[in-house]
Structures are given as C-alpha cells and as structure tokens.
Amino acid sequence: MPNIRGGQEKILITVYPGDGSKMPEDEVRKAANAKKAAPGEVPQNTEEMKKAQAEFEAKKKEVEEKNKKAANVNEITTRSIKEGKEAMDTKNYDVAIAKYTEGFAADPDFVGSAPIFLLNRGVAHVARAIETHNASVKSTDATEKVAAAGRVKQDILDAVQGYQQALTIQKNAAPADIPDKANFDATKMSLLRSAADAFRRSVETERVDPAIIDLAKVMIPEYLAVESDAAKKNAVSLILPDMYRIQGESENAIAGYKQVLETSPDNPDALVGAGLSLVNLGFINDDKAKLQEGANYLQKFVSVAPDTHKLKISAADSIKYLKEQNITPVKAGPAPKKKP
Numbered sequence: 001m002p003n004i005r006g007g008q009e010k011i012l013i014t015v016y017p018g019d020g021s022k023m024p025e026d027e028v029r030k031a032a033n034a035k036k037a038a039p040g041e042v043p044q045n046t047e048e049m050k051k052a053q054a055e056f057e058a059k060k061k062e063v064e065e066k067n068k069k070a071a072n073v074n075e076i077t078t079r080s081i082k083e084g085k086e087a088m089d090t091k092n093y094d095v096a097i098a099k100y101t102e103g104f105a106a107d108p109d110f111v112g113s114a115p116i117f118l119l120n121r122g123v124a125h126v127a128r129a130i131e132t133h134n135a136s137v138k139s140t141d142a143t144e145k146v147a148a149a150g151r152v153k154q155d156i157l158d159a160v161q162g163y164q165q166a167l168t169i170q171k172n173a174a175p176a177d178i179p180d181k182a183n184f185d186a187t188k189m190s191l192l193r194s195a196a197d198a199f200r201r202s203v204e205t206e207r208v209d210p211a212i213i214d215l216a217k218v219m220i221p222e223y224l225a226v227e228s229d230a231a232k233k234n235a236v237s238l239i240l241p242d243m244y245r246i247q248g249e250s251e252n253a254i255a256g257y258k259q260v261l262e263t264s265p266d267n268p269d270a271l272v273g274a275g276l277s278l279v280n281l282g283f284i285n286d287d288k289a290k291l292q293e294g295a296n297y298l299q300k301f302v303s304v305a306p307d308t309h310k311l312k313i314s315a316a317d318s319i320k321y322l323k324e325q326n327i328t329p330v331k332a333g334p335a336p337k338k339k340p
Contacts, residue, residue: 019052076106077113084120093128097121111173115166115187119194122159126198129155133205152207156198160215163195167222192223196236203242213243234260238269245273250281271301272311279318288327295322299329 004011080103087096100121108114129152136148170188178184199216202208220240227233241256257274260267278294281287298315305312319329 017053017056019048019055021048073106073110077103077117080106080117081120084124088120088124088127091127091131093124093131096124097128100124109169111169111177111184112179114169115191118162118166118169119187119191122162122194122198125155125159125162126194126201129159129205129207130201133207149207152205153202153209153212156202156207157209157212157215159198160195160212160219163191163198164215164219166191167219189226192219192226195219196223196239199239199243200236203239203246206246208243208246210247213240213247216240216243234264234267238267238273241270241273241277245277248280250277250284253277254281266300266304268301268305268309271297272305272309272315275301275315276311276318279322291322291325291327292330295319295327295329296331298322299331 080099084096084099084103087093087099100117104114104117104121106113132148132155133152136145136152139145139148167188170184170191173184195215196219199212199220202212216239220236223236224233227236237260238257241253241260244250244253244256254274254277257270257277260270261274264270275294275297278290278297280294282290282292282294295318298319301315302312302319305315322329
C-alpha cells in the first residue's frame with residue numbers, strides 16, 4: 001500500500017482472500033508501484049487469485065456437503081435404531097428388519113454404526129425364523145409347511161450373512177476409526193455369539209442349508225477362539241457336526257462328534273450324534289463294523305443321558321432294531337491306565 005509514512009493514524013487497509021503463498025520481492029515491488037485503488041474499488045484478480053478463489057469455493061462446498069450428509073446420516077441412524085427397537089418390542093419383525101436395514105444403508109462402511117445395525121437386523125431375522133417355524137409346526141397345510149421351511153432357511157441365512165459382513169467391516173477398520181476399543185470388542189463378541197445362536201436355531205428347526213454350513217465352518221472356529229466359557233464352547237462345538245448329520249453328511253458328522261468326545265467323553269449329544277451317524281453310514285454302505293460302532297455309542301448314550309433327552313427313546317428303538325439284525329452293543333471297558 002503506497003504513501004504510508006510513520007506517525008500516521010487510522011489507516012484503512014482493505015484485504016482480500018489469497019491462496020497462502022508468499023510473493024517474490026519483484027512482485028511486491030510491482031504491486032507497490034501499481035495504481036492505488038479508488039475507495040470501494042476491488043483490485044482486478046490475477047489468474048492465481050482466481051484459481052485460489054475457485055479452490056476455496058470448491059473446498060467450502062465440499063465441507064458444507066459433508067456436514068449436511070453427516071447431519072442427515074445422524075438423523076437417519078438415530079431414528080432407525082429407535083423405531084427398530086420399538087418394532088422388536090412389539091414383535092413386528094418385518095418392520096424391525098426394514099428399520100435396521102435403513103439405518104445400515106445410511107452409512108454402510110462406518111464401523112461405529114454399521115455392525116450394530118447388522119447385529120440387530122440379524123437378531124430380528126432369527127426371531128422371525130423361529131416365529132415362522134413354530135407356526136408351521138401347528139399348520140396342517142403341507143404346501144404352507146414347505147414354504148415356511150424355505151422362509152426359515154432364508155431368514156437364518158440372511159442373519160449369518162449379515163453377521164459375517166459386520167465382522168468384515170470391523171476387520172477392515174483402521175485403528176484411528178475405533179475410538180472405543182472396549183465397545184468395539186463387545187460388538188464383535190455379540191456378533192459371534194449371535195451367529196452361534198443362529199446356527200443352533202438352524203439345527204433345532206432342522207432347516208440347514210449348504211450356504212449356512214459354509215458360513216458355520218468359518219464363524220464357529222472364530223467364536224471358539226475367543227469364548228472363555230467351557231460349557232458354551234462344548235455346546236457350540238456340536239453345532240457343525242449336527243448340521244452335517246441333518247444334511248446326511250455322515251462322515252463329516254462322525255469326525256466332528258469324535259472330536260468333541262476327545263475332550264468330553266460322556267457328552268450325551270456327541271454320543272447319540274456319533275451313534276446315529278455311524279448307523280446311518282453302516283446301513284448305506286452295508287458296513288457291519290460301522291453298525292457295531294454306532295450301536296456301542298448309542299448304548300453308552302442311553303446309559304448316561306437323562307430320560308428327558310429328546311433322542312433317548314429314538315436311540316433305544318435303534319438299539320432294539322440293531323439287536324434284531326444281530327448287532328449287539330458292546331459296553332466299553334475302562335480306559336487303559338497310563339504308564340508312569
């Protein structure tokens with residue numbers, strides 16, 4: 001600004017947006033010798049100033065759009081979690097699933113909310129599957145029973161696929177995106193436990209699907225690796241062999257049950273599962289050795305299982321039939337003593 005001297009007061013200096021760069025000395029001298037702008041006159045922008053102004057406006061617009069999106073996402077997620085819970089409380093699972101889907105879609109990559117919505121939606125899917133199954137048990141319409149079986153399978157599959165997606169979002173999250181590690185870990189544990197529950201429901205309803213088994217082969221080992229409760233681990237260890245048994249994959253089922261029996265030799269569910277699978281495989285292949293082994297497992301099951309076990313009568317009937325086929329169960333002797 002020209003004509004400024006020491007001692008002057010109340011000097012009005014008008015400034016304009018720049019781009020943050022430092023002018024070289026020759027440009028400063030040129031500017032100092034330039035014609036002084038008249039009051040109210042805005043100096044002509046240089047190309048650099050125009051470019052800087054355009055960048056500033058673009059950045060400003062970007063920030064405004066991000067802020068607007070964040071406010072919109074926050075509004076949607078807050079409303080969805082509230083309305084989803086209200087729907088769950090009234091057992092309106094269709095609405096709950098829709099609301100949790102809406103909340104997830106608002107920001108599907110955000111580790112702070114997306115896994116929670118997928119977790120809640122999965123719980124709603126499983127609840128709807130159980131409701132559908134219970135209704136179909138009471139139905140006398142054969143066509144409806146078949147349709148209901150398909151809906152149960154699909155709901156369970158949708159649930160576990162969502163849990164897997166949520167775990168993937170967590171795995172891909174950068175450390176900086178995880179402000180609360182304790183809450184992050186708690187969500188992961190809830191996802192794995194909910195997945196295990198969904199797989200268990202698949203077994204209980206006997207609505208097992210190959211795609212569900214594929215997910216179980218991945219997620220159950222993840223669960224077993226972090227679960228500290230021994231009883232829960234034993235129960236979940238039976239799910240995959242149970243799935244194989246229901247699907248008629250006897251060899252895989254037998255291998256799974258025997259693995260459980262290595263650490264829990266009197267587990268009644270593993271004993272009856274192994275026995276039934278061995279008998280099934282024995283009849284298919286006309287293999288008397290498998291039938292004999294199956295009979296032995298069933299006999300031990302009958303001796304250790306409570307009378308309230310749902311398969312005790314069926315196991316006893318199988319033993320009776322095997323005896324008629326000249327397959328008599330052999331009681332297992334005491335385990336050999338280990339050498340000192």
